[in-house]
Amino acid sequence: MSDTNTNTTTTQQLAxxxxxxxxxxxxxxxALGSCGFGGPVALVGYMYRDLVERRLWISESDYKEGMALAQLMPGPLAAQLAIYLGYVHYRVLGATLAGIAFVLPSFLMVLGIGAAYVEFGGIAWMQAVFYGVGAAVIGIIAMSAYKLTSKNIGxxxxxxxxYLVSAILTLLTQSESVWLFLGAGLLVWLLRVPPKRWLGGRLHGVAAVLPLAAVLAAASSQWDLLAQLGAFFAYAGSFVFGSGLAIVPFLYSGVVTEHHWLNDRQFVDAVAVAMITPGPVVITTAFIGYLVAGFWGALVAALATFIPCYLLTILPAPYFKKHGKQPGIVAFVDGVTAAAIGALTGAVLVIAQRSITDLVTALLALATLVVLWRFKKIPEPAIVLVAALLGLMLYPLLSHP
Incomplete structure (x- = not known):
């Protein structure tokens, strides 16, 4: 009887x-793709604030399901969440348009910066901009992580x-593990929903949320440079779990060490471009593609990175929508969400270690946090702009090479 009621409720919610x-x-x-700074931690926080809390477009449970799915599947976290939220009410069309809208602005920005980079032989001013922006971003993502923690962990x-175990492991290993998310979900499932309630023909549900990346494995091709770019970035998009934090070292090993497409300086500039532009951090793949093979290289690299994450979101999405309200799945999602938010909090500390390099950057990060805490209506892009200007002014005065 309870199963019938649950299914009826789910059908009503879907309808x-x-x-x-x-x-x-x-x-x-x-708009978010055009103005959303701060990387995946901040972007998923903006979506929660705007779509769940302020506009009430997305329910709490749908957001948590989207977060759980995005953490379980490989690829860029924020883009996957945007795709899933598009799927919630408008299915495949909504997922497709939401994903394109989220990624397109940053892709166009990266194309413009890439053209300037090639034309003028590097971007010397970028170090100064990132000096200020990188510190301010720490304050932005720290506030986002705090809001997610207080709302979902309670x-x-x-x-x-x-949450604490996930945060500590992320901080120590400087990476995110899908096995930690899966283990957390299964642990809460086992402890809160006795096996007798879900073993009866429903164990297949676990398989439905396991990574499907192997289906999309891209065979290495030596046809030409574009084929090599497509194969490499499709592999990155299909098998690298976690946020932009996880994909950077993987990209370095392939782009610099293995294929020698870029040198160390160019790769650092590519990562900096992703950090100072809004939208998903992994848009750095488009910048890398542009440096290697121009416009078509950027297009191939971006498509190869994002198509796998798109497919790995919409394929399991119907299962999450159909069965996501069952007690066992709710418990599983709660566990994955706790581990995911813990990992994002740990990522804040990892990024802070790289962005806060002296007293000035520490003060900038602290000032950003205080401003966001006290003046909640100040838009983040305004803070990023001020930080960029401060970086341009202060960086040369501090005798940086």
Whole structure:
């Protein structure tokens, strides 16, 4: 009887009309892709703040399901969450348009910067800009991580334990592990939903949320440079788990060490471009592709990176929408969410180690955090712009090479 009620409730929830149009969602994703600074931690925080808390377009449970799916599947976290949120009410069309709208602005920006980089032989001023922006971003993502933690973890001791373990492991290893997310979800599932309630023909549900990346493995090709770029970035998009934090060392080993497409200086500049432009951090793949093979290289690299994450979001999405309200799945998602937020919090500390290099950057990060705490209506892009200007002014005065 309870199963029947659950299924009825789920059907009603699926049938409930959206409180927004598809065009409104596309416009929001375009705006976020154009002005959303701070990397994956900040971007998923913006989506929660804007779509769940302020506009009430997305329910708490749908957001948590999207976060869990994005953490379990390989590829860029924020882009996957945007795709899933598009799927919630508008299915494949919504997922497709939301994903394109989210990625397109930063792709166009990276193309422009790439053209300037090639034309003028490097971007010397970027170090100064990133000096200020990198510090401010720490304050932005720290506030986002705090909001996600306070809202989703609450006073639940089990979720707090998972959260802390995930944060510490991320900090120590400087990477994110899908096995930690899976283990956290299964642990909460086992402890909160006795096996007798879900073993009866539902164990196949676990398989539905396991990574499907192997289906999309891209065979290495030596046809030409574009084929090599496509094969490498498709592999990166299909098998690298976690956020932009995880893909950078993987890209370095392939782009610099293995293929010798870029040198160390160019690769550092590529990562800096991704950090000072809004949208997903992995858009750095488009910049790398542009340096290697011009416009078509950028297009191939971007498509090869994002198509796998798109497929690995919409393929399991129907399962999450159909069965996501069952007690066992809710417990599993709670565990994955706690581990995911813990990993994002650990990532804040990892990024801080690289961006806060002296007293000035420490003060900039602290000032950003205080401003966001006290003046909640100040838009993040305004803070990033001020930080960039401060970087341009202060960096030359501090005798940096």
């Amino acid at each position: 409930s009309p959206a409180r927004y149009s598809l065009w409104q969602l596309v416009c929001y994703m375009l 006073r639940d001791k089990l979720l707090w334990a998972i």
